[in-house]
Amino acid sequence: xxxxxxxxxxxxxxxxxxxxxxxxxxxxxxxxxxxxxxxxxxxxxxxxxxxxxxxxxxxxxxxxxxxxxxxxxxxxxxxxxxxxxxxxxxxxxxxxxxxxxxxxxxxxxxxxxxxxxxxxxxxxxxxxxxxxxxxxxxxxxxxxxxxxxxxxxxxxxxxxxxxxxxxxxxxxxxxxxxxxxxxxxxxxxxxxxxxxxxxxxxxxxxxxxxxxxxxxxxxxxxxxxxxxxxxxxxxxxxxxxxxxxxxxxxxxxxxxxxxxxxxxxxxxxxxxxxxxxxxxxxxxxxxxxxxxxxxxxxxxxxxxxxxxxxxxxxxxxxxxxxxxxxxxxxxxxxxxxxxxxxxxxxxxxxxxxxxxxxxxxxxxxxxxxxxxxxxxxxxxxxxxxxxxxxxxxxxxxxxxxxxxxxxxxxxxxxxxxxxxxxx
Amino acid sequence: xxxxxxxxxxxxxxxxxxxxxxxxxxxxxxxxxxxxxxxxxxxxxxxxxxxxxxxxxxxxxxxxxxxxxxxxxxxxxxxxxxxxxxxxxxxxxxxxxxxxxxxxxxxxxxxxxxxxxxxxxxxxxxxxxxxxxxxxxxxxxxxxxxxxxxxxxxxxxxxxxxxxxxxxxxxxxxxxxxxxxxxxxxxxxxxxxxxxxxxxxxxxxxxxxxxxxxxxxxxxxxxxxxxxxxxxxxxxxxxxxxxxxxxxxxxxxxxxxxxxxxxxxxxxxxxxxxxxxxxxxxxxxxxxxxxxxxxxxxxxxxxxxxxxxxxxxxxxxxxxxxxxxxxxxxxxxxxxxxxxxxxxxxxxxxxxxxxxxxxxxxxxxxxxxxxxxxxxxxxxxxxxxxxxxxxxxxxxxxxxxxxxxxxxxxxxxxxxxxxxxxx
Numbered sequence: 001x002x003x004x005x006x007x008x009x010x011x012x013x014x015x016x017x018x019x020x021x022x023x024x025x026x027x028x029x030x031x032x033x034x035x036x037x038x039x040x041x042x043x044x045x046x047x048x049x050x051x052x053x054x055x056x057x058x059x060x061x062x063x064x065x066x067x068x069x070x071x072x073x074x075x076x077x078x079x080x081x082x083x084x085x086x087x088x089x090x091x092x093x094x095x096x097x098x099x100x101x102x103x104x105x106x107x108x109x110x111x112x113x114x115x116x117x118x119x120x121x122x123x124x125x126x127x128x129x130x131x132x133x134x135x136x137x138x139x140x141x142x143x144x145x146x147x148x149x150x151x152x153x154x155x156x157x158x159x160x161x162x163x164x165x166x167x168x169x170x171x172x173x174x175x176x177x178x179x180x181x182x183x184x185x186x187x188x189x190x191x192x193x194x195x196x197x198x199x200x201x202x203x204x205x206x207x208x209x210x211x212x213x214x215x216x217x218x219x220x221x222x223x224x225x226x227x228x229x230x231x232x233x234x235x236x237x238x239x240x241x242x243x244x245x246x247x248x249x250x251x252x253x254x255x256x257x258x259x260x261x262x263x264x265x266x267x268x269x270x271x272x273x274x275x276x277x278x279x280x281x282x283x284x285x286x287x288x289x290x291x292x293x294x295x296x297x298x299x300x301x302x303x304x305x306x307x308x309x310x311x312x313x314x315x316x317x318x319x320x321x322x323x324x325x326x327x328x329x330x331x332x333x334x335x336x337x338x339x340x341x342x343x344x345x346x347x348x349x350x351x352x353x354x355x356x357x358x359x360x361x362x363x364x365x366x367x368x369x370x371x372x373x374x375x376x377x378x379x380x381x382x383x384x385x386x387x388x389x390x391x392x393x394x395x396x397x398x399x400x401x402x403x404x405x406x407x408x409x410x411x412x413x414x415x416x417x418x419x420x421x422x423x
Numbered sequence: 424x425x426x427x428x429x430x431x432x433x434x435x436x437x438x439x440x441x442x443x444x445x446x447x448x449x450x451x452x453x454x455x456x457x458x459x460x461x462x463x464x465x466x467x468x469x470x471x472x473x474x475x476x477x478x479x480x481x482x483x484x485x486x487x488x489x490x491x492x493x494x495x496x497x498x499x500x501x502x503x504x505x506x507x508x509x510x511x512x513x514x515x516x517x518x519x520x521x522x523x524x525x526x527x528x529x530x531x532x533x534x535x536x537x538x539x540x541x542x543x544x545x546x547x548x549x550x551x552x553x554x555x556x557x558x559x560x561x562x563x564x565x566x567x568x569x570x571x572x573x574x575x576x577x578x579x580x581x582x583x584x585x586x587x588x589x590x591x592x593x594x595x596x597x598x599x600x601x602x603x604x605x606x607x608x609x610x611x612x613x614x615x616x617x618x619x620x621x622x623x624x625x626x627x628x629x630x631x632x633x634x635x636x637x638x639x640x641x642x643x644x645x646x647x648x649x650x651x652x653x654x655x656x657x658x659x660x661x662x663x664x665x666x667x668x669x670x671x672x673x674x675x676x677x678x679x680x681x682x683x684x685x686x687x688x689x690x691x692x693x694x695x696x697x698x699x700x701x702x703x704x705x706x707x708x709x710x711x712x713x714x715x716x717x718x719x720x721x722x723x724x725x726x727x728x729x730x731x732x733x734x735x736x737x738x739x740x741x742x743x744x745x746x747x748x749x750x751x752x753x754x755x756x757x758x759x760x761x762x763x764x765x766x767x768x769x770x771x772x773x774x775x776x777x778x779x780x781x782x783x784x785x786x787x788x789x790x791x792x793x794x795x796x797x798x799x800x801x802x803x804x805x806x807x808x809x810x811x812x813x814x815x816x817x818x819x820x821x822x823x824x825x826x827x828x829x830x831x832x833x834x835x836x837x838x839x840x841x842x843x844x845x846x
Contacts, residue, residue: 053499054503058509062509065503068501068519069498075492079489079490079492080476083484087480096568
């Protein structure tokens with residue numbers, strides 16, 4: 001018998017018919033003798049509808065009241081799932097964030113989870129009752145409703161799993177696992193049995209939108225085993241204990257699994273991700289002196305613009321350098337306005353922007369012990385005449401900027417080069 | 424400076440534009456120096472939508488989970504009104520039923536209010552903050568969400584007014600007060616400045632759907648002064664302190680007001696109501712013996728059928744009697760089925776049903792001190808050849824059953840006969 005947290009997103013909860021399907025998946029786990037908690041999102045589209053109401057009511061809405069409004073979406077689906085479970089013969093009840101309570105800080109609209117009072121929850125689950133918990137919501141110290149920010153339900157699920165020391169946190173999505181790359185681009189992409197937290201974090205940060213980054217970070221910190229799997233199973237659904245998703249685990253667990261099962265072959269590279277949502281900005285002939293870089297990125301940070309890659313070339317001329325960085329495309333206009341205003345203060349010569357770029361990243365814990373991964377990447381790309389505009393690396397990731405038009409070609413070339421293609 | 428509770432129904436809260444109008448009405452009171460709490464309904468149609476979800480999810484839904492789902496409608500409007508008030512420069516915050524808390528019993532879906540912890544609310548209002556409270560919802564002793572049943576927001580408003588000892592509870596509706604009769608039937612109907620709780624109770628029970636009966640009963644018990652007025656005021660809105668609605672007050676306050684203002688003429692009869700939602704059932708030749716009536720009405724009560732008028736004629740033949748009563752038309756089929764099954768046990772001869780009837784009621788506290796009101800009614804009706812099928816009386820009400828086709832004629836005849844027509 002295991003203790004399992006299951007999480008279902010907005011697409012899975014969109015309407016009473018889909019909720020019935022979710023109820024069947026949940027009941028199958030409960031019938032398998034497991035203790036089950038379910039974390040649910042609002043119906044797809046509902047949070048957008050509620051946010052729109054808030055914008056109409058007050059463009060500068062009070063985040064505390066915003067939370068009162070938008071938290072209602074998950075309240076509705078959790079009540080509906082509890083009664084649907086009852087309809088098919090399962091014992092179930094809903095637990096609002098304030099009923100547990102799930103404590104958060106007071107950063108309304110993007111609150112962080114502090115702790116969860118798990119006592120009542122554990123007792124209820126031990127008695128055989130399925131706990132249905134609205135994702136995305138919690139309660140502040142002054143007993144007001146709070147929400148965790150968009151996509152926060154993944155984080156709720158991981159936090160609940162950590163609090164009740166669940167054996168597993170199953171995140172049901174509209175894909176059936178984590179793939180070596182986007183299967184819409186590479187038909188021979190393979191589903192991964194296991195990835196590590198760090199790999200998942202790097203993949204999530206570069207465009208693989210399977211899980212919310214925050215939830216992966218929390219799972220890593222708390223050691224929660226997370227499984228990604230699909231809620232859209234066919235009628236011949238698998239039995240409860242052989243679920244075919246991707247497990248997200250620690251380095252140690254991965255190593256142990258590989259020792260135990262030698263057929264579970266691991267490539268050096270785990271996955272290849274792409275991201276078309278960034279734009280590139282280059283400032284030429286920036287004075288190569290202490291404080292120059294701070295004068296560029298300080299104002300951008302003040303404007304809440306999330307700068308990603310930063311590349312500073314060695315100056316060709318003594319005392320000057322070029323600075324290139326990327327930022328979200330949606331922020332490009334604000335970005336250039338700010339930098340125009342700072343032209344005097346920074347002292348650059350020209351500003352060159354390009355929004356037709358893509359970031360391609362190769363990710364894998366195998367990089368730690370193997371040299372030459374980056375070199376392989378550059379060789380494979382240059383073999384197809386794909387020009388690399390910038391490079392950054394982390395311990396387990398290499399990212400390059402290329403022309404947007406070459407995105408799919410680059411992903412396919414690298415997928416083959418690293419031996420990831422399925423047979 | 425007064426302490427005022429204002430309540431707005433679903434039509435007034437239907438959409439952000441209407442909520443803005445409500446916010447202006449509320450702010451006008453706050454700007455007048457008053458302490459203000461506002462109780463709101465869900466957007467018109469929203470509760471129906473949520474109830475429909477519940478029916479789809481589980482036809483035999485758990486009332487506790489039903490409450491989780493349907494309480495969300497008022498949560499949304501209270502958050503939206505609070506932020507809209509802020510948008511026009513007022514200080515405001517929302518208080519969920521569980522935050523106050525507003526304690527109820529555990530009769531989910533039709534809970535009764537126990538008490539309200541008014542401390543935080545009073546402190547917040549004293550600091551100049553407008554309190555926005557979702558109607559219809561509360562919390563049970565085991566900290567679960569509860570709702571008061573359809574139309575419960577009126578009751579919430581009166582309960583809040585009683586808890587904070589408000590000077591007045593203003594119920595904003597889509598009519599601008601209580602009239603001597605339905606103005607759609609009698610164009611010369613007059614708006615009443617004051618009615619007593621008992622008159623309002625009698626009027627509400629016979630089809631004047633201005634206020635929920637339960638809320639009037641609670642106001643009477645707690646001595647809350649209730650005002651009915653319209654939220655659809657014209658642009659030249661009246662100043663905050665001369666609101667033109669109908670006050671619902673105690674007998675003593677009415678008497679005092681009449682002494683103070685001799686121009687406030689009161690007729691013997693306050694209002695005339697009609698109700699077309701009932702059906703008439705007659706059982707002939709029922710044995711005139713102890714327990715016979717119990718055998719008729721016991722099974723109907725068990726089936727939750729709300730029997731209204733009951734008339735038992737003196738038996739024409741020794742040992743037998745005819746029993747006539749009314750019940751909601753929507754229950755007529757169930758009613759006749761039950762009585763068919765009980766034919767042997769009751770021992771009646773024939774069952775005669777008629778759903779084309781109307782109940783006409785004249786109501787007024789003046790009846791207590793004046794004889795002949797009923798006689799006047801019968802005379803006025805017979806003068807227009809309107810046949811009376813049954814009669815019941817209470818201390819301040821006389822009701823008759825007539826043919827449904829004569830409803831409007833009867834109302835007009837009586838309105839004139841009792842001198843209620845406006846000049």
